[in-house]
Amino acid sequence: MNDNISYEFGLTQQQSLIFNGKVTASVSHDIKNVMAIINENAGLLQDISAMMEEGFVLSPHRLDGIAKKIEIQISRANEIIYRLNRFAHSVDEDIVEFDIYEVTEYMLKIYERIAKSKAMKINLIKPCKNYKIKTNLFNFEYLIWYCLDLILKNIIKETNLEITINFENQVYNVIFNLNDKVLDEQSFNLFVKKVSRILESFQGNLILGLDGKNFILQINI
Amino acid sequence: MAQKVLLVDDEKDFVEVLQERLENRGMSVQTSFTPLSVVEKVKKENYDAIILDLQMPEMDGLTVLQDILNDHPDMQVIILTGHATVDKGIKAMKLGAMDFIEKPVDINLLIEKIKTAEANKLVIIDQKMENMIKDLMISKGW
Numbered sequence: 001m002n003d004n005i006s007y008e009f010g011l012t013q014q015q016s017l018i019f020n021g022k023v024t025a026s027v028s029h030d031i032k033n034v035m036a037i038i039n040e041n042a043g044l045l046q047d048i049s050a051m052m053e054e055g056f057v058l059s060p061h062r063l064d065g066i067a068k069k070i071e072i073q074i075s076r077a078n079e080i081i082y083r084l085n086r087f088a089h090s091v092d093e094d095i096v097e098f099d100i101y102e103v104t105e106y107m108l109k110i111y112e113r114i115a116k117s118k119a120m121k122i123n124l125i126k127p128c129k130n131y132k133i134k135t136n137l138f139n140f141e142y143l144i145w146y147c148l149d150l151i152l153k154n155i156i157k158e159t160n161l162e163i164t165i166n167f168e169n170q171v172y173n174v175i176f177n178l179n180d181k182v183l184d185e186q187s188f189n190l191f192v193k194k195v196s197r198i199l200e201s202f203q204g205n206l207i208l209g210l211d212g213k214n215f216i217l218q219i220n221i
Numbered sequence: 222m223a224q225k226v227l228l229v230d231d232e233k234d235f236v237e238v239l240q241e242r243l244e245n246r247g248m249s250v251q252t253s254f255t256p257l258s259v260v261e262k263v264k265k266e267n268y269d270a271i272i273l274d275l276q277m278p279e280m281d282g283l284t285v286l287q288d289i290l291n292d293h294p295d296m297q298v299i300i301l302t303g304h305a306t307v308d309k310g311i312k313a314m315k316l317g318a319m320d321f322i323e324k325p326v327d328i329n330l331l332i333e334k335i336k337t338a339e340a341n342k343l344v345i346i347d348q349k350m351e352n353m354i355k356d357l358m359i360s361k362g363w
Binding site: 028029032033035036037038039040041043044047051069072073113116117118119157 | 231232234235238239241242245276277278279281303324325326328
């Protein structure tokens, strides 16, 4: 994606790079945690091996247990890398068809650790239908990420966020429900200004609920 | 006497294995998976070292560090960091942490740091005893 095209679709190169950096930083931290667990289990096997030389008897069950723990972490790492890979390939084409729920789900997974740091719990409700849209995937990912960031940075801790997706009046809606927390209008409006070009590319809107307890990302494609 | 250590990290699978490995080496190890319970534990037990992860849910590791040191300024805290958080590790040392170590952890290096923590603690206790004795002698006019 060159400069001209990214600008045409609403994101400057700098915005794209910053976003890319945040996502890869989050993923690399997750991978590091997985490696730390595998490292400890490998070290434990070495410890046991040394103890066996001094007569310690290792049960096959114990060995199996350690192997299974390593397997679980490898599986976890695979999922993390799968999500990163999907994200990395989201710039392969300018316009692609994708499922709103699927993309929102993997972006939430990538964002999860950041959300946990401020005790933000996120519940994404799977819609009963598939809602597919054809547009710039990277920009959609950007919007989801920064909608989450908007909430995290402007709300006090322990938010229970519920996200629902529907299609009403020919418009796709991604609804961020903050439950008992309130988002201030000024922060919201500043955010809308920041992402206005991307919203234009989706013919979209960001609308704050009257009580500030929810907002809707509307996509009109 | 066995070093008494508190391990604080939200990754249960990491903490449990590291706990076992340290106990295999003769240490007495307690664990905490949330930062909120750490300050309470520190009030009740006399640890030689606290191994504290910086990146945990609910509370930033640096805030936990400050809470611990506010109540227990002599506590020896070793920070666990990732590559990207080495700067935070240095910042933690400026706030009063004893040292930091990167994940994945080199267990031999960690044990050295725990032993250093224990030695630091003994020096502090010795110093306090010395000061107490000095004060007592001065109060008696010696």
